[in-house]
Amino acid sequence: MSIFFQQLINGFFIGSVYGLFAIGYTLVFGVLDILNLAHAAIFTLGGLSALWLTTTAGLSPWEAFPLATLFSGVLGLVLYRVAFAPLRRRADSNLSGLISSIAMAIVFESAAMGIFGARTVRFPEGMFPNRVWHFGSIILTSLQLEIVVVALALMVVLTAWLKHTRTGKAVRAVAESENTARLLGINVERIVSETFFVSSALGGAAGILYGLYFDALAPNMGHSIELKGLAVIILGGMGSIPGAILGGIAFGLSEVFTVELTGMSNLRDAVAFTVLLLILILKPSGLLGRGRVREA
Amino acid sequence: MGMSAGNYAKKTAIVLALALGLTGICSRAPAAPKEAKIGFALSMTGAAAAYGETQKNGAQLAIDEINARAGKNGIKIVPVFEDDASQPEQGVNVFNRLIFADNVVIIIGPTLSNTAQVTDRIAQKAGVPVLGISNTAKGITDIGNYIFRDSLTEMQVIPDTIRVVKKKLGIKKVALMYGNDDAFTMSGYNAFKKALLDSHIKILTEQTFSKGDRDFSAQLTEIRSLKPDALVVSALVEEGSGIVSQARELGIPVSVPIIGGNGFNSPSLIKNAGKAAENVIVGAAWNESSSNPLNRRFVRAYTAKFGSPPDQFAAQAYAAVYIVLDALKRAGSTDNRKALRDALTHVKGLNTVLGKFSFTKNRDADCTPVVEIVKNGRFTVFGK
Amino acid sequence: MSEFFAVYGSLINFVGINALLALSLYVPLSAGQLSLGNAAFAAIGAYGSAILTMRFNVPFPLAIAAGACLSAAVAMAIGTPVLRIRGIFLAMATLAFGEVVRIVAVNLAITGGAEGLIGIPNKTTALIIYGTVAATAYFLAVLGGSRIGWSFASVREDETAAMVMGINTTRYKNGSFVLGAFIAGIAGALYAHLNFIITPGEFGFSAEVQLLIYNIVGGTRSVLGPILGAFIITVLPEVLRGVGVTAGPLRMGVNGVILLLVILYLPNGLSSLFGQKR
Numbered sequence: 001m002s003i004f005f006q007q008l009i010n011g012f013f014i015g016s017v018y019g020l021f022a023i024g025y026t027l028v029f030g031v032l033d034i035l036n037l038a039h040a041a042i043f044t045l046g047g048l049s050a051l052w053l054t055t056t057a058g059l060s061p062w063e064a065f066p067l068a069t070l071f072s073g074v075l076g077l078v079l080y081r082v083a084f085a086p087l088r089r090r091a092d093s094n095l096s097g098l099i100s101s102i103a104m105a106i107v108f109e110s111a112a113m114g115i116f117g118a119r120t121v122r123f124p125e126g127m128f129p130n131r132v133w134h135f136g137s138i139i140l141t142s143l144q145l146e147i148v149v150v151a152l153a154l155m156v157v158l159t160a161w162l163k164h165t166r167t168g169k170a171v172r173a174v175a176e177s178e179n180t181a182r183l184l185g186i187n188v189e190r191i192v193s194e195t196f197f198v199s200s201a202l203g204g205a206a207g208i209l210y211g212l213y214f215d216a217l218a219p220n221m222g223h224s225i226e227l228k229g230l231a232v233i234i235l236g237g238m239g240s241i242p243g244a245i246l247g248g249i250a251f252g253l254s255e256v257f258t259v260e261l262t263g264m265s266n267l268r269d270a271v272a273f274t275v276l277l278l279i280l281i282l283k284p285s286g287l288l289g290r291g292r293v294r295e296a
Numbered sequence: 297m298g299m300s301a302g303n304y305a306k307k308t309a310i311v312l313a314l315a316l317g318l319t320g321i322c323s324r325a326p327a328a329p330k331e332a333k334i335g336f337a338l339s340m341t342g343a344a345a346a347y348g349e350t351q352k353n354g355a356q357l358a359i360d361e362i363n364a365r366a367g368k369n370g371i372k373i374v375p376v377f378e379d380d381a382s383q384p385e386q387g388v389n390v391f392n393r394l395i396f397a398d399n400v401v402i403i404i405g406p407t408l409s410n411t412a413q414v415t416d417r418i419a420q421k422a423g424v425p426v427l428g429i430s431n432t433a434k435g436i437t438d439i440g441n442y443i444f445r446d447s448l449t450e451m452q453v454i455p456d457t458i459r460v461v462k463k464k465l466g467i468k469k470v471a472l473m474y475g476n477d478d479a480f481t482m483s484g485y486n487a488f489k490k491a492l493l494d495s496h497i498k499i500l501t502e503q504t505f506s507k508g509d510r511d512f513s514a515q516l517t518e519i520r521s522l523k524p525d526a527l528v529v530s531a532l533v534e535e536g537s538g539i540v541s542q543a544r545e546l547g548i549p550v551s552v553p554i555i556g557g558n559g560f561n562s563p564s565l566i567k568n569a570g571k572a573a574e575n576v577i578v579g580a581a582w583n584e585s586s587s588n589p590l591n592r593r594f595v596r597a598y599t600a601k602f603g604s605p606p607d608q609f610a611a612q613a614y615a616a617v618y619i620v621l622d623a624l625k626r627a628g629s630t631d632n633r634k635a636l637r638d639a640l641t642h643v644k645g646l647n648t649v650l651g652k653f654s655f656t657k658n659r660d661a662d663c664t665p666v667v668e669i670v671k672n673g674r675f676t677v678f679g680k
Numbered sequence: 681m682s683e684f685f686a687v688y689g690s691l692i693n694f695v696g697i698n699a700l701l702a703l704s705l706y707v708p709l710s711a712g713q714l715s716l717g718n719a720a721f722a723a724i725g726a727y728g729s730a731i732l733t734m735r736f737n738v739p740f741p742l743a744i745a746a747g748a749c750l751s752a753a754v755a756m757a758i759g760t761p762v763l764r765i766r767g768i769f770l771a772m773a774t775l776a777f778g779e780v781v782r783i784v785a786v787n788l789a790i791t792g793g794a795e796g797l798i799g800i801p802n803k804t805t806a807l808i809i810y811g812t813v814a815a816t817a818y819f820l821a822v823l824g825g826s827r828i829g830w831s832f833a834s835v836r837e838d839e840t841a842a843m844v845m846g847i848n849t850t851r852y853k854n855g856s857f858v859l860g861a862f863i864a865g866i867a868g869a870l871y872a873h874l875n876f877i878i879t880p881g882e883f884g885f886s887a888e889v890q891l892l893i894y895n896i897v898g899g900t901r902s903v904l905g906p907i908l909g910a911f912i913i914t915v916l917p918e919v920l921r922g923v924g925v926t927a928g929p930l931r932m933g934v935n936g937v938i939l940l941l942v943i944l945y946l947p948n949g950l951s952s953l954f955g956q957k958r
């Protein structure tokens with residue numbers, strides 16, 4: 001029985017990490033209907049820049065992490081200006097945006113590799129306090145708990161922001177219809193830029209926490225989570241913030257319990273993607289989707 | 297006999313230096329060093345970039361040392377470094393270029409076995425020797441008589457590791473974990489499985505993971521519940537260090553050793569897994585802590601030059617350049633590929649950072665693997 | 681001249697194979713179906729044909745045909761349910777399918793698992809590749825001007841309107857998907873018999889995206905677009921190598937910048953540079 005609970009915790013935790021990555025991903029999609037494939041690269045640069053700030057610049061994590069998050073947000077603005085804004089008026093903007101974001105991802109990754117080298121590195125040992133709790137044979141760490149709390153808190157805060165603040169409402173208006181939003185006097189360009197800033201800051205923060213928990217930062221760390229992140233936002237319904245977190249947790253649990261129930265870990269990814277395929281076929285808008293299926 | 301050994305050495309050195317200086321002055325135009333063009337096909341970007349990087353460093357260090365000493369009548373090495381981006385397709389392009397445009401005398405690389413399966417055939421057909429420095433898959437040297445490697449395969453390393461561990465720790469039942477979507481980790485898995493079966497050690501469970509995975513909690517929780525005597529892991533160091541640290545965090549006690557192969561033999565295992573790396577046992581082709589003066593000097597020079605200690609990939613690349621140099625000296629020419637190939641087959645007991653090195657009849661590496669254990673944050677020799 | 685072919689012969693072959701792969705995606709794209717599963721279809725063709733030649737000594741042309749048919753058959757089976765999904769969701773569904781194919785290849789014994797299928801007889805020649813590319817391009821150009829081509833285009837422009845006009849959109853969507861898979865299957869089979877070894881990793885996510893890049897960079901207005909895109913993207917790293925941009929990360933970065941510039945400044949792809957001025 002204790003194995004079951006441990007696995008539940010494992011799945012819940014890794015799922016929150018997926019969710020954290022996916023929040024920013026889904027936010028941009030919700031607003032622009034564009035898949036930003038450079039999100040994984042920003043995730044990577046967020047983690048690596050935090051590492052640079054703590055080791056080379058010698059800042060404490062409490063200074064470095066907010067700074068790196070901010071830096072990721074700025075990278076998001078750059079990304080938007082360079083790769084998406086010029087394409088906005090094109091008919092095939094979501095297809096060409098896909099490619100230009102890939103191009104930016106390549107540029108970001110090569111920059112990361114040039115600056116930090118290709119090796120896997122980590123935050124200095126013991127830099128960030130991590131306590132381990134034992135409940136019988138069930139083990140939980142403070143870092144795990146913090147990551148889950150951060151993921152859930154972000155979900156709540158972001159949802160509230162979108163629902164109740166002026167900017168949030170404007171973001172939703174742009175997501176619904178750009179033209180209408182413009183008629184309502186909303187500065188669409190500014191709103192889209194802000195969305196990119198928030199999305200990328202979240203992506204960078206996810207990268208920091210990921211690197212912190214797994215003791216691993218590398219220029220290619222985004223690759224392994226990129227595809228899963230896509231699966232998660234589809235599972236949760238593209239553009240849905242709670243959907244991203246819940247989709248992440250569902251994906252995490254499916255991975256863990258494939259191992260637990262079948263004992264065959266080589267089926268883990270196959271099961272996850274088969275489930276994804278079935279969900280797309282049966283309910284294309286995802287678990288918490290907006291019910292909009294029509295995309296150009 | 298009043299002269300002490302130290303004194304004697306000093307005097308000899310002075311005499312030697314004088315002699316060298318004199319020849320430098322007397323013969324204004326010394327015989328220029330012969331240039332040997334060596335091609336390197338390494339993965340400097342893409343999935344295997346981390347290995348290509350240290351390989352390039354290791355090779356560069358060796359080349360710098362050799363060229364600094366090439367002054368007179370020596371051999372000067374002119375390297376041509378190319379990046380295959382970890383893709384077989386680009387590997388093919390790189391090989392064609394090195395062979396037909398750059399006219400290199402030998403190619404060192406490629407980083408990945410999958411790429412070697414394709415590229416080495418091109419070299420074999422063109423009659424260009426290839427020295428693999430990290431290819432561990434079976435069948436690479438079977439491609440032809442121009443294909444060599446200085447990397448011990450998992451099949452050469454692992455049986456010994458398991459034998460030593462069984463003898464010293466008396467383990468009876470283990471859990472086996474491996475990356476199932478990678479040629480390197482699969483060859484390690486096959487070797488471990490065979491060795492475990494041969495030594496009558498029970499495999500309680502087999503768990504897999506994929507390249508790039510960072511979360512291993514599901515598999516390790518499963519493994520913990522079976523209470524194995526040891527955890528046997530075939531992984532590269534990125535996944536390996538994650539497995540090691542999460543295994544300890546999830547409560548697999550330090551008294552349960554974690555046994556790995558060549559992929560674990562890297563300072564980043566200790567760096568990235570931290571304290572969790574204690575009691576990790578590694579069977580490997582290169583012994584960082586070896587007291588071989590050649591090795592001591594290599595570790596020191598590498599660390600000074602690149603700011604971090606070398607790993608096995610760097611050591612094998614470094615050794616490869618010296619192996620080629622040894623063969624070039626005997627080949628009597630620096631641009632005759634056939635002569636170089638023949639000379640390579642006669643590399644015997646060469647003193648390298650990998651220990652005394654020879655090629656087997658099949659042109660595979662013949663040097664002594666070591667079994668190391670991590671104690672107090674350092675690799676130390678575990679036993680033979 | 682012979683040195684040129686010695687150095688670049690393989691590159692020329694890869695350009696041809698990649699052009700064929702690009703064309704395989706061009707077909708569903710021309711019917712408005714964004715498929716990211718064509719590398720997986722190439723994998724099916726590659727593994728299918730290679731197993732036939734290696735294990736059963738099937739003659740090479742027959743093996744290519746069988747691999748392509750196998751790939752088309754799988755496309756037919758999954759086409760009906762999957763093609764009800766549209767746009768980016770279809771892309772994701774086909775991507776998921778691709779992942780499943782890759783994982784199956786990793787886990788099966790007959791495909792050689794992660795170590796790959798090794799020792800495939802080397803039978804593909806430049807002549808075969810370019811003959812196939814030419815035939816495929818010609819066929820697709822003719823198809824594009826035919827009723828079928830117009831129906832593809834009408835489904836792409838407005839599926840609902842096409843349906844109202846009495847076009848059996850499901851049939852045309854499925855048709856484009858299956859034809860694309862067939863071409864991908866041929867490309868995969870040719871690739872397998874060029875390369876001695878195929879591994880599951882070569883047909884993953886980045887390969888899927890690569891095919892899309894060929895099409896977008898080259899442009900999807902005519903069959904020449906994807907071919908041109910495949911040519912540029914395949915040759916670019918070697919050109920950079922030739923002009924001395926060899927350092928790993930730098931070359932990768934320059935590659936990315938060039939891709940970005942093409943997307944930003946050539947809305948209809950490179951082929952628009954060569955098209956007639958209208």
